[in-house]
Amino acid sequence: MxxxxxxxxxxxxxxxxxxxxxxxxxxxxxxxxxxxxxxxxxxxxxxxxxxxxxxxxxxxxxxxxxxxxxxxxxxxxxxxxxxxxxxxxxxxxxxxxxxxxxxxxxxxxxxxxxxxxxxxxMEVFVTAHEALIHLAGLQPGEWALVHAASGGVGSAAVQLAKARGGQVIFTAPGARIDKVKAIGGDVGVDYKTQDFARIVAEITEGRGVDVIVDFIGAPNLERNIRSMNYGGRLVQVGIMGGVADAKLPLDLLLYRHLRIIGTVMKSxxxxxxxxxxxxxxxxxxxxxxxxxxxxxxxxxxxxxxxxxxxxxxxxxxxxxxxxxxxx
The missing domain is CATH 3.90.180.10 (Medium-chain alcohol dehydrogenases, catalytic domain)
Structure with a gap:
């Protein structure tokens, strides 16, 4: 063959x-x-x-x-x-x-x-379901933040979050924001020119999102934590941006009762x-x-x-x- x-x-x-x-x-x-x-x-x-x-x-x-x-x-x-x-x-x-x-x-x-x-x-939707639904337990009416939403797993996560009854903020290159909105994204953030943490705070009136699915890693970690509502769940699916200089605001992790969950299928x-x-x-x-x-x-x-x-x-x-x- x-x-x-x-x-x-x-x-x-x-x-x-x-x-x-x-x-x-x-x-x-x-x-x-x-x-x-x-x-x-x-x-x-x-x-x-x-x-x-x-x-x-x-x-x-x-x-x-x-x-x-x-x-x-x-x-x-x-x-x-x-x-x-x-x-x-x-x-x-x-x-x-x-x-x-x-x-x-x-x-x-x-x-x-x-x-x-x-x-x-299979790869992208199984991964998205595991992160968003099985591990993070997204509920109808909750806010989700999906990073890299124009990629395979990201675009799958947007669709599943919307089908679950969630509201979706997402990051993507500016030229692809309308495409992600067409598959269910509610609020798009151009990660190259906009600060997603500021927009999350504005859209949620300071409460933050309930679930974050992140593929980037260290460059997003601190802002992810600051963007989470009480009881929020961050699922780390990838580390495309590396792990060096990752900053974790431990006070927010404690007082907001946050959870950070890592997942990868291969291992x-x-x-x-x-x-x-x-x-x-x-x-x-x-x-x-x-x-x-x-x-x-x-x-x-x-x-x-x-x-x-x-x-x-x-x-x-x-x-x-x-x-x-x-x-």
Whole structure:
């Protein structure tokens, strides 16, 4: 089969399409003919050597999510059959013509979605649900602040917060604020020219927001804490801005009874990952089926254009998910 491989860490041009052995089916696996694969920042980190030469459980190849058609079913797999359309999170190997994954990391693709759209759902929406709903417990009527809202997880979090009945303040580049408002954001903040803490204070009349989902890290930490209401919950999903010089106002943490929660999917035990996928599916699969929530797709590239797709993500210009189409 054809798949994307690389021999040395580095820039996007290290990615090459090659013939590689097909994956071997395990008892709890689905073997899927991949139609499309989603690109994630973790893929860029892998390509740059952040994880070393890791095997994430399913394959040493790159790629963590995909959608396609089941072509083989392991002997211990219930509920799936050959020909089913599925979307799922893999432990590597999604940038390929065939991929294997544990059936508990897969969900059926709603009939109203094509497989390119479906390839943009799992990583970002499962992560957004875990942060916003499962860990932070956003309630109807509460205020949420979503950072990096024009990215994959951020745009998913905006949609879930709105569907949950929350009110959403978000940060994004100025040119993408209207796009985020179109998917449910209420108040946009251009993080390049505006101070989100000041705007949060104005909009909430000094009370602050109830939930924050942050991907940036140290540059936002102090202002995040100062932007939180009593009993507020900050969920740290990424640290794209680094960890150096992070300032934590401990007095506010104590007296406002705040919670700071960290989460990342990759380092969790398999049983925890299975639970994350299943509770997301139970909560939201019907919303995708009726069209009230849809994945935000920025662009798609053919499998042999994986370097160009990675470069697109690295520019920071994308809005939503970047997808690789597999012939």
């Amino acid at each position: 054809k798949a994307i491989q690389f021999d040395a860490f580095g820039d996007a041009d290290v990615l090459q399409i090659r013939e590689v052995p097909e994956p071997v089916l395990r008892p709890t696996d689905l073997l899927v003919k991949v139609a499309a694969a989603g690109i994630n920042r973790a893929d860029l980190s892998f390509r740059n050597g952040f994880y070393g030469w890791a095997d994430f459980g399913d394959s040493p190849l790159i790629g963590l999510e995909m959608a396609g058609e089941v072509v083989a079913v392991g002997r211990d797999v219930p509920g799936y059959k050959v020909g089913d359309r599925v979307m799922g999170i893999t432990g590597g190997g999604a940038y390929a013509e065939l991929a294997r994954l544990d059936y508990r990391m897969a969900l059926p693709v709603p009939d109203n979605l094509d497989l390119v759209e479906a390839a943009g759902i 969790r035990d398999q049983a925890v990952k299975h639970a994350m996928v299943q509770r997301f599916g139970e909560a939201w699969l019907g919303h995708f089926a009726n069209g009230s929530i849809r994945p935000v797709i920025d662009s798609s590239y053919s499998l042999d254009q994986a370097p160009e797709a990675h470069c697109r993500m690295e520019t920071g210009a994308s809005f939503g998910k970047i997808i690789l189409r597999v012939p």
